[in-house]
Amino acid sequence: GHGFIPDPDNQQYGSLGISWKLSPEIGEGSYWTYGQKDLYDIKIHNFSFHEDSLLEFSLPECLSITRYDSISGEELAPYRRLSAGGIQTYILIKPYRVLIHKNIPIRSIGVEIMPAYYEDYLKKQYPDEYHNPVEAFRKIDQTTDFPEMSRLLTELQNYRGDGIAAKL
Numbered sequence: 001g002h003g004f005i006p007d008p009d010n011q012q013y014g015s016l017g018i019s020w021k022l023s024p025e026i027g028e029g030s031y032w033t034y035g036q037k038d039l040y041d042i043k044i045h046n047f048s049f050h051e052d053s054l055l056e057f058s059l060p061e062c063l064s065i066t067r068y069d070s071i072s073g074e075e076l077a078p079y080r081r082l083s084a085g086g087i088q089t090y091i092l093i094k095p096y097r098v099l100i101h102k103n104i105p106i107r108s109i110g111v112e113i114m115p116a117y118y119e120d121y122l123k124k125q126y127p128d129e130y131h132n133p134v135e136a137f138r139k140i141d142q143t144t145d146f147p148e149m150s151r152l153l154t155e156l157q158n159y160r161g162d163g164i165a166a167k168l
Contacts, residue, residue, distance in 0.1 A: 002055055004031060013044055014160045016167065022047045029105065036167065039117040044157060048105045057096045063118060063137045065089045066110030067153045072101040086144040087153075089137040109157040 003026035010019035010030060017034030029047025041062075066088050073082045075090075076097040082088070090096075092112075100106065113133070123130045140146065159166070 002053070003027065013157075014166060015162045017042070022049075026050060026053075037116075038114050039121065040114060041112040042156060043108075043110050043112065045106045045108045045110075049100055049102050051102050053100045053102070055098050055100065059092050059096055059112075060114060062092050062112040062114050063089070063133060064092060064110055064112045065137070065140070065149065065153075066108050067150055068106075068108045070105045070107040072104035073106075074099050080142070083142070086142055087140065087146045087149050088142045089140045091134060091137055109153045111153075111156070 003023040004020040005023055007019040007021040007030060010021065010032070012019070012030065013032040013034075017032050020031045020033075022029050022031075027047055027049040029045075031047060032044045033041055035041040043066075068082065068084045068086065068088065070084050071082045072084075074080065075082060076099060077094075082098070118133050122133075
């Protein structure tokens with residue numbers, strides 16, 4: 001939806017995952033995603049729209065952490081300005097609505113963690129140490145002071161492995 005079409009020949013981010021390109025009538029650039037079952041998704045955006053665009057997504061419940069290197073827009077419910085240069089989290093439980101401004105590239109790397117991972121898998125793997133990460137995501141919200149996460153997201157964005165190593 002929203003003007004993206006499959007781009008199976010795009011190997012820019014490695015052989016795993018699914019690449020999409022934006023229809024030239026709507027904008028330019030690409031979007032890549034890799035998901036592991038119902039546990040998590042990794043998403044890399046590098047595109048821009050020719051016109052201001054109001055987008056609505058019915059995404060599954062998840063915890064999201066994203067680093068925006070470039071963006072201009074606003075999340076609408078609740079209202080929050082999207083800005084480049086930092087780490088942003090959100091806890092998605094309902095449809096996500098966002099206004100993206102035209103001709104400003106959206107360049108980002110993000111990870112969405114699903115409840116099957118943070119409520120089930122982690123709790124089983126670390127029963128004595130488990131703390132629900134929802135509150136930690138709320139505390140981060142928007143910050144420009146999280147160099148460790150920025151470094152981790154950069155490593156993830158630059159990784160080009162394949163096979164079991166890439167899946168891990």
